[in-house]
Amino acid sequence: xxxxxxxxxxxxxxxxxxxxxxxxxxxxxxxxxxxxxxxxxxxxxxxxxxxxxxxxxxxxxxxxxxxxxxxxxxxxxxxxxxxxxxxxxxxxxxxxxxxxxxxxxxxxxxxxxxxxxxxxxxxxxxxxxxxxxxxxxxxxxxxxxxxxxxxxxxxxxxxxxxxxxxxxxxxxxxxxxxxxxxxx
Amino acid sequence: xxxxxxxxxxxxxxxxxxxxxxxxxxxxxxxxxxxxxxxxxxxxxxxxxxxxxxxxxxxxxxxxxxxxxxxxxxxxxxxxxxxxxxxxxxxxxxxxxxxxxxxxxxxxxxxxxxxxxxxxxxxxxxxxxxxxxxxxxxxxxxxxxxxxxxxxxxxxxxxxxxxxxxxxxxxxxxxxxxxxxxxxxxxxxxxxxxxxxxxxxxxxxxxxxxxxxxxxxxxxxxxxxxxxxxxxxxxxxxxxxxxxxxxxxxxxxxxxxxxxxxxxxxxxxxxxxxxxxxxxxxxxxxxxxxxxxxxxxxxxxxxxxxxxxxxxxxxxxxxxxxxxxxxxxxxxxxxxxxxxxxxxxxxxxxxxxxxxxxxxxxxxxxxxxxxxxxxxxxxxxxxxxxxxxxxxxxxxxxxxxxxxxxxxxxxxxxxxxxxxxxxxxxxxxxxxxxxxxxxxxxxxxxxxxxxxxxxxxxxxxxxxxxxxxxxxxxxxxxxxxxxxxxxxxxxxxxxxxxxxxxxxxxxxxxxxxxxxxxxxxxxxxxxxxxxxxxxxxxxxxxxxxxxxxxxxxxxxxxxxxxxxxxxxxxxxxxxxxxxxxxxxxxxxxxxxxxxxxxxxxxxxxxxxxxxxxxxxxxxxxxxxxxxxxxxxxxxxxxxxxxxxxxxxxxxxxxxxxxxxxxxxxxxxxxxxxxxxxxxxxxxxxxxxxxxxxxxxxxxxxxxxxxxxxxxxxxxxxxxxxxxxxxxxxxxxxxxxxxxxxxxxxxxxxxxxxxxxxxxxxxxxxxxxxxxxxxxxxxxxxxxxxxxx
Numbered sequence: 001x002x003x004x005x006x007x008x009x010x011x012x013x014x015x016x017x018x019x020x021x022x023x024x025x026x027x028x029x030x031x032x033x034x035x036x037x038x039x040x041x042x043x044x045x046x047x048x049x050x051x052x053x054x055x056x057x058x059x060x061x062x063x064x065x066x067x068x069x070x071x072x073x074x075x076x077x078x079x080x081x082x083x084x085x086x087x088x089x090x091x092x093x094x095x096x097x098x099x100x101x102x103x104x105x106x107x108x109x110x111x112x113x114x115x116x117x118x119x120x121x122x123x124x125x126x127x128x129x130x131x132x133x134x135x136x137x138x139x140x141x142x143x144x145x146x147x148x149x150x151x152x153x154x155x156x157x158x159x160x161x162x163x164x165x166x167x168x169x170x171x172x173x174x175x176x177x178x179x180x181x182x183x184x
Numbered sequence: 185x186x187x188x189x190x191x192x193x194x195x196x197x198x199x200x201x202x203x204x205x206x207x208x209x210x211x212x213x214x215x216x217x218x219x220x221x222x223x224x225x226x227x228x229x230x231x232x233x234x235x236x237x238x239x240x241x242x243x244x245x246x247x248x249x250x251x252x253x254x255x256x257x258x259x260x261x262x263x264x265x266x267x268x269x270x271x272x273x274x275x276x277x278x279x280x281x282x283x284x285x286x287x288x289x290x291x292x293x294x295x296x297x298x299x300x301x302x303x304x305x306x307x308x309x310x311x312x313x314x315x316x317x318x319x320x321x322x323x324x325x326x327x328x329x330x331x332x333x334x335x336x337x338x339x340x341x342x343x344x345x346x347x348x349x350x351x352x353x354x355x356x357x358x359x360x361x362x363x364x365x366x367x368x369x370x371x372x373x374x375x376x377x378x379x380x381x382x383x384x385x386x387x388x389x390x391x392x393x394x395x396x397x398x399x400x401x402x403x404x405x406x407x408x409x410x411x412x413x414x415x416x417x418x419x420x421x422x423x424x425x426x427x428x429x430x431x432x433x434x435x436x437x438x439x440x441x442x443x444x445x446x447x448x449x450x451x452x453x454x455x456x457x458x459x460x461x462x463x464x465x466x467x468x469x470x471x472x473x474x475x476x477x478x479x480x481x482x483x484x485x486x487x488x489x490x491x492x493x494x495x496x497x498x499x500x501x502x503x504x505x506x507x508x509x510x511x512x513x514x515x516x517x518x519x520x521x522x523x524x525x526x527x528x529x530x531x532x533x534x535x536x537x538x539x540x541x542x543x544x545x546x547x548x549x550x551x552x553x554x555x556x557x558x559x560x561x562x563x564x565x566x567x568x569x570x571x572x573x574x575x576x577x578x579x580x581x582x583x584x585x586x587x588x589x590x591x592x593x594x595x596x597x598x599x600x601x602x603x604x605x606x607x608x609x610x611x612x613x614x615x616x617x618x619x620x621x622x623x624x625x626x627x628x629x630x631x632x633x634x635x636x637x638x639x640x641x642x643x644x645x646x647x648x649x650x651x652x653x654x655x656x657x658x659x660x661x662x663x664x665x666x667x668x669x670x671x672x673x674x675x676x677x678x679x680x681x682x683x684x685x686x687x688x689x690x691x692x693x694x695x696x697x698x699x700x701x702x703x704x705x706x707x708x709x710x711x712x713x714x715x716x717x718x719x720x721x722x723x724x725x726x727x728x729x730x731x732x733x734x735x736x737x738x739x740x741x742x743x744x745x746x747x748x749x750x751x752x753x754x755x756x757x758x759x760x761x762x763x764x765x766x767x768x769x770x771x772x773x774x775x776x777x778x779x780x781x782x783x784x785x786x787x788x789x790x791x792x793x794x795x796x797x798x799x800x801x802x803x804x805x806x807x808x809x810x811x812x813x814x815x816x817x818x819x820x821x822x823x824x825x826x827x828x829x830x831x832x833x834x835x836x837x838x839x840x841x842x843x844x845x846x847x848x849x850x851x852x853x854x855x856x857x858x859x860x861x862x863x864x865x866x867x868x869x870x871x872x873x874x875x876x877x878x879x880x881x882x883x884x885x886x887x888x889x890x891x892x893x894x895x896x897x898x899x900x901x902x903x904x905x906x907x908x909x910x911x912x913x914x915x916x917x918x919x920x921x922x923x924x925x926x927x928x929x930x931x932x933x934x935x936x937x938x939x940x941x942x943x944x945x946x947x948x949x950x951x952x953x954x955x956x957x958x959x960x961x962x963x964x965x966x967x968x969x970x971x972x
Binding site for chain 2: 040042050051055056057058059060061062063064066067069096097098100101106110113114115117119120121122123124125126129145148149150152153155156157158159160161162163164165166
């Protein structure tokens with residue numbers, strides 16, 4: 001049987017989707033930390049991250065996978081966590097905005113967003129930064145404005161008009177490229 | 185200019201938490217024992233509720249409560265209010281129907297609140313909400329603003345016959361008619377200002393809490409003005425007196441006007457929290473935001489401009505029908521009246537103006553302020569008229585504008601505004617230069633070679649911001665004053681907390697306000713913390729909208745900081761043992777001609793608190809001052825935006841090739857942030873002009889109710905923006921700030937449409953000029969224009 005039957009109130013940690021009869025066990029690595037829980041099978045990855053793991057940097061802006069506020073890295077690739085069931089992520093490696101800075105040092109893309117005023121209200125920002133890192137991972141550090149604008153199709157910002165987001169991603173991409181070269 | 189003072193592009197203090205995922209938005213907050221609210225909303229635009237069956241829902245697992253309008257009525261919870269009284273031209277007060285928080289027997293738009301279900305978990309609340317059965321008797325829906333007042337249309341509120349809330353006017357009708365009688369040329373246009381959905385990326389959310397020990401309520405909410413929310417919830421809705429109600433607006437993910445208003449969900453969460461004795465949380469989803477957040481714009485207008493033979497404007501006549509939606513939202517009545525018609529003079533000398541506005545109910549979501557609020561609508565009227573009139577009379581659009589610019593200040597318009605400062609010619613000159621206007625013919629020829637149509641469009645906008653002088657708005661019907669408050673609290677070690685009634689939801693106040701205080705008090709910027717958004721911390725404030733936080737909010741801080749300096753000088757006088765009058769304060773150092781000793785600001789702060797150098801009879805200890813600032817006039821930011829674009833007539837695709845913005849915002853506190861505001865405003869204006877439009881079908885169903893159906897501007901839709909500034913400081917506030925938050929959204933739509941119509945060679949296109957609309961328009965042959 002797919003569902004391991006459990007009493008709802010016996011679950012050690014309960015996502016907001018939980019509470020009906022069946023729960024399902026799930027284990028994954030979130031920002032380098034192994035976590036596991038018994039969850040309502042309806043629990044979305046974003047709910048698991050926000051409510052179960054209490055990592056609230058990942059946001060929900062539309063719940064139809066249009067706005068990109070919920071972008072995280074799922075096994076190294078950008079994914080819209082509002083449209084992924086947590087139960088399908090068993091064994092996966094998840095990185096959220098909280099896991100991007102290493103050893104107290106901001107990721108170059110985070111630095112670039114601050115330096116270039118690539119954010120205003122901050123709500124779309126975690127998704128933007130996670131998407132931006134993914135763009136650079138796929139396209140390399142030397143990307144032009146047109147490519148960045150095209151690649152941002154799945155991330156909506158209502159505040160900035162994207163002008164400074166584009167500038168931030170160009171700078172962040174260059175810095176990431178530089179870091180990679182230095183490491184090689 | 186210091187590295188962090190006024191005028192410096194200081195990187196934002198708030199960004200550290202936002203880029204690391206540590207922001208605290210309302211939905212990030214969970215309260216112990218919290219339950220979840222889900223609203224049952226009307227699927228009909230207009231219907232009578234025959235019966236609501238909540239039994240099955242109540243028995244649903246995890247369901248804690250189901251409440252309907254009957255429960256709200258039984259508890260005598262007041263309805264939502266509209267805070268601006270408009271009088272019709274016959275002198276009668278506007279005719280407003282009731283706005284209950286849960287429907288009282290009738291629903292008036294799709295998304296109207298019928299019942300609320302409270303569940304242990306969100307999923308359980310949703311499941312239970314699906315089990316609420318409502319018997320509706322559908323009524324004919326009124327959707328189109330142009331015909332809503334016609335005979336035979338359904339009546340939405342009994343209080344408003346003909347669905348007419350008011351028939352308002354401004355200006356001198358007789359003078360305008362006389363001027364039109366003498367005109368050599370009249371330009372007449374019909375315009376639709378398309379309906380927009382604000383779509384801040386953070387959906388609205390609320391958590392209501394009741395503390396039985398204190399008999400007090402706390403509301404966490406996504407608000408641009410938590411104190412105004414508390415005032416309305418206390419004084420009109422009657423949930424608790426102000427001193428027993430705390431409203432907290434933590435990090436707020438964009439507002440653009442839509443989070444000014446007091447909404448049903450906030451009321452219900454607070455009320456239900458007391459009823460069930462547990463915190464109640466509601467987080468809107470995007471569909472709810474589309475359906476039930478207040479929308480913007482939605483005007484149908486006829487406008488005429490009268491010219492003499494030399495191209496001088498003689499008069500302007502405007503008739504507008506404004507869609508107010510199904511209920512009057514918090515400031516709905518003021519937007520198409522006093523935030524609209526007083527801007528119809530634009531940057532121009534217009535001797536006579538007359539404007540009539542009908543405010544109209546329809547079975548659509550409430551319509552209220554959205555970025556620019558009334559001023560984009562006015563600017564669209566004026567700047568489309570200017571462009572069309574220039575074309576019709578064979579004049580260069582820039583020259584025609586120049587010929588009619590206001591050039592001396594103060595300038596009293598015929599529509600109640602007195603422009604205090606500006607240099608419209610300077611902005612125009614700079615914009616023409618930056619846009620390489622001289623090179624346009626060559627670029628047009630180049631485009632034509634490729635089979636493309638290139639066009640240029642101007643928008644010389646003005647706005648009334650820094651909202652607002654309280655006495656003035658009071659005389660026009662506002663229910664509140666629009667001053668701002670601030671408190672500067674100096675700690676004994678010299679660090680400072682600045683409490684402000686403004687609210688930041690993207691504007692960067694934690695940085696700009698700290699820049700001001702750091703410069704005034706001569707302390708490092710990291711010694712200043714800005715506190716806002718909590719009615720238990722900040723005594724009162726009017727919040728952030730109408731580009732007011734710099735001009736009004738920072739002026740209050742400026743005043744409070746001045747009072748701190750006055751007090752600190754007294755303290756320094758005692759410590760330095762010199763007369764108070766001899767104490768000078770500059771760059772953080774207290775000095776006196778009477779001694780060669782000096783004191784730093786933190787040293788004086790400490791002395792103010794230990795109070796060893798003066799007696800209680802001589803001076804009060806401590807260093808903390810507050811101030812209220814009420815401006816004596818609106819501010820008048822202005823500028824010229826030029827849009828140049830290229831249309832592919834085969835596909836209707838329009839590509840903005842260059843965007844030039846030259847703005848006069850007076851003093852700039854942080855040019856980096858100001859430019860960001862322009863970028864965002866232009867994006868929303870381009871969105872209105874080319875992409876966005878709320879569409880209801882004839883039954884009142886919103887058919888653009890998701891990001892799949894309503895086109896939000898994406899990065900690929902927008903150009904890079906070239907920005908330059910001119911500056912004539914504002915004389916009505918001590919900092920000379922005019923405000924910058926709405927300029928882009930006000931300037932952009934006519935610039936785009938003027939450019940598209942220039943490219944097409946005719947005027948027949950409406951917003952949004954989507955590829956399909958542009959393609960259709962491109963199939964029509966250009967009007968033979970007088971210029972050719």
